[in-house]
Amino acid sequence: MTQNKKSQWLIYTILIILSVFMLFPVLWVLSSSLKSGTELFSWPPTIFPNDITFDNYISAFKEANFGRYLFNTVFVTIVATALTLIINTMSGYALAKFRFKGSTVILILFLSTLMIPLEALMIPMFVVLKTLGLYNSIWGIIIPPAATPTGVFLIRQYILSLPDEMIEAAKMDGANEWQVFMKVIIPLSAPVIATLTIFSVMWRWQDYIWPLIAISDTRLYTLELAIANFVGEYSVDWGPLLAMAVVTMVPMIIVFLFFQRFFVQGIMATGVKE
DSSP states (O other): OOHHHHHHHHHHHHHHHHHHHHHHHHHHHHHHHTSOHHHHTOSSOOSSOSSOOOHHHHHHHHTSOHHHHHHHHHHHHHHHHHHHHHHHHHHHHHHHHOOOTTHHHHHHHHHHGGGSOHHHHHHHHHHHHHHTTOTTSHHHHHSTTSSOHHHHHHHHHHHHTSOHHHHHHHHHTTOOHHHHIIIIIHHHTHHHHHHHHHHHHHHHHHOOHHHHHHOOOGGGOOHHHHHHHHSOSSOOOHHHHHHHHHHHHHHHHHHHHHHHHHHHHHHHHTTOOO
């Protein structure tokens, strides 16, 4: 075996060991969610369940009303992500390819909001939410965070790398601005749109602070609020709680696996300088 082969095997072995350490907590949660209450607290602990049971999942959906919270979260995530993609792609395209008075100032204002802590924006956002009558409404969770400066920046940086000649050629063929946007810009921006989709799903699915502020009706709770509320003052029903935690992880894994081939390409392309 050559020296290069030995080095490769050493690197692969180290990476495998690190992967096992990183994935072990996730596998432990999955395994524990399939254990009975007795086995869950047995000593010494078992890595894999002796008798696989789905009672924790059944209890979570029936007794903890987990189905409603799951529906609320799926609805918020899908609608909010759709709004985020629509608003951010249009804004990013305008800031990348249109030159108008004040465009640089608008971009600077967008980027400057990245330096403001979210906690500093909570009170004014809540006042606006209350004034518009969206408090304690599912739309109060969806609409305010729809336009994100991070998303606008990612889209703009990627579209800057697209040649202006393609847009000019499409216009010479008779395409209007809307057709250029839909038939040229959107297809070519698939990698960065996929990247923003992953980010948006992650932001909405795991969001805790804003739903906590925007709603008080338990029927409108998202999964993060439901899990936090599931922890009692004096006791915790760990079996259903672990089952709920597993269900909340699955959609994120599916979304990432579906869009992963675009993810790295989109991130690398957004580093293009103007």
